[in-house]
Amino acid sequence: MAIITAKDLSFAYDGKTVLEGVNFALSVGDYLCVVGENGSGKSTLVKGLLGLKAPDGGSIVFGEGLKPTEIGYLPQQTALQRDFPASVREVVLSGCLNGLGRRLHYGPAERERARMNMERMGIEELADTSYQALSGGQQQRVLLARALCATKKLLLLDEPVTGLDPIATGEMYNLIKLVNLCDSITVVMVSHDIHAAVRYATHILHLGQRQLYFGTAADYKESAPARRFLGGSRL
Amino acid sequence: MSELARMFSYHFMQRALIVGVLVSLCAALLGVSLVLKRYSMIGDGLSHVGFGALAVASAFHLAPLAAAVPVVVLAAILLLRMSQSSRLKGDALIALVSSSALAVGVISVSLTTGMNTEVSSYMFGSVLSLSRSDAILSVLLSLAVLLLFAAFYPRLFAVTFDESFARATGTRAARYNTLLAVLTAVTVVLGMRMMGALLISSLIIFPALSAMRVCRSFRSVILCAACVSVGCFLAGLVASYFLSTPTGASIVIANLLVFGLCSLLGMRNIH
Incomplete structure (x- = not known):
């Protein structure tokens, strides 16, 4: 059974939709990186998962005994x-x-x-x-x-390495991976750093005011959204 | 020494001492949270609302404290709500509310009794003129503020340090913000008797700022602010007795001196 399931999730501010068509499911021990440009709806999704903002449509279901x-x-x-x-x-x-x-x-x-x-x-x-x-x-x-x-059971990290130097950034990523592997804690991380995302995460969710990609990190490298995001260069 | 003993042998001095120490404690504890949450101006705004309420109450011959507490509590909840959700900026809104309340107070004073000593005591404070019933009410209310603060200390820390984390992990932050506003309102009204409407906000803000210059953990800031606040109150009270200066203003000057001292100490720690 999935620990989080998002189904047809959409969010709006003052009646204006800022994020729509979000569908994903995570199992215990998964490591999801949410990527996308500024204004793509990443922070809104975080607020939604935390219950700080009610969805405009669709649903978020927690499983495995996880309370919101x-x-x-x-x-x-x-x-x-x-x-x-x-x-x-x-x-x-x-x-x-x-x-x-x-x-x-x-x-x-x-x-x-x-x-x-x-x-x-x-x-x-x-x-x-x-x-x-x-x-x-x-x-x-x-x-x-x-x-x-x-x-x-679940960590939700909003840009945890912003403003850190390269050494501290590496240490932070390693600590998060360690907690993920050793304690089977599911991780959802919002990040700008797409290279680290595909290196550490098991799954990628790419947002651009709607869901552009959800799947494993390995498949993401070959996908069209990844190539567009990086302006043609390959991961 | 015998002069000090004689000073505290007067009943009005004993009353002033007990009420003053308790109100100073309340103000210091709440002040730390208010300063850190950037709500300092709320204390100032509430004192003007308090003056308006006291002036209107005395015009209608109501018991001043008992009438002012509910009005100021309501104003505190209103200010908090509006500063969070309204299109008007929080600080601008507080300025609007406080000057309007002051205007209502001034008009009701001029239409009825005129500028008498009672009105002046609300403006500049007169801790020595506390009546027995006012003193009892003040003691009870400030004990309630202290107890509530101690009971909810971990939660108040959490919503002060990081409100979004607290809300995300299921703490009802709005409830504790309201609690903070209500406790502040009660403290402001009680403090007005002692400090006056124009000086009460310094009782809330100064000890917190002084403590933050020298202490580095939340608990030590709270304890240090409490000591500074009570110490400055005692110094101000004694100074006002011997030098015949107004009590409220003397307490503010004592706080100012301590703040300067703490700033110097804090600068030496950094470099």
């Missing part, structure tokens, strides 16, 4: 977050909020979960450091650890 509030989301960084006084531990711990239910405060189980995910991302020794003092790559690893606290 258990998606590990890594948002694009905002200027607000960068100068926010918060320790790494506080940020990671806030990912455990959806597991609290009716409880008001974090308990030992949440603290342990946060510690484990910091260890997994290699940021355990930074736990008491201020988030704003970290490098871009370290900040993204903190946000990935927070996302992992929020989910056991």
Whole structure:
């Protein structure tokens, strides 16, 4: 059974359709890269999957016991977050909020979960450091650890390597792949970087205000949308 | 020392001390979230709405605090909603609402009693003239603000740090933004008695800004802001007693000095 199924999905702002004809299904452990130019509807699809924007038509169905509030989301960084006084531990711990239910405060189980995910991302020794003092790559690893606290099944990453230097970018991609392979966590990643997309992902979804391609990454390399996207050169 | 002991042997001083410490705590805790969410101007706007409400209430001989709290709470919810969804820009809207409320207050004052000491105390604060029933209401309300803040601390942190993540993982962010606005409204009305409508927003904003200069985690910023706020209140109260300066203004000056000190310390940490 699929963990996410999108069927004839479309989105509109003020009655104007911005994305339509989206059909895809992902199984547990799949790694989907969503590619497309600016304004192609990638961010809208992310909002739709998170339940922050209601679809104009069609449906999103979650399977395998995944609840819509258990998606590990890594948002694009905002200027607000960068100068926010918060320790790494506080940020990671806030990912455990959806597991609290009716409880008001974090308990030992949440603290342990946060510690484990910091260890997994290699940021355990930074736990008491201020988030704003970290490098871009370290900040993204903190946000990935927070996302992992929020989910056991699905990560949704919105441009996770934007603004990172090549070394930090490579590290980030490897960490995401590691989590995908070792823990069978399904990954949905929005990206500009089409070369990395076909290298790491198992599936590609190419958007251009409608669905231009959905299928495996291997087939995508030979497809017409990929060639057009790259202006004739081959992947 | 004996002068200090004598100062706090007066009943009105004891009342001022208890209410002032509690309201300063509330203002500091909420201030951190408001400053970080870029809602600082809401506190300022609400104080003008509060002045309007108090002026109208006194014109109709209603209990000023009990009448002003619900009006300002409503205004806070309205300002929050409008600043998020309206076509008008949030800060422009707050300026509109606050000056309109001020105008209503000024007109109702001039049509009834004129500029008397009571009106002036709403403008510039008079913590020493708190009545017994006002003091009891202030203590109860500020305890409620402190308890609610402590109870929802993890959720308030989450919606302050990253609202879209909090919403995506099922936290009802709108509910906690409203909670923040309501708590701020209550604190503003309580603080107006002490600081006056013109000075109350500094009680909310200064301690948070000072703490953010020197502290680097959310918890330490909150704790530091609370200490700064209470410390500056005490310094302002004592200074006003001995130097015969207005209490509210003395507290603001104490906050300004601490802010300068924290800025210097913060600059030294960076370089």
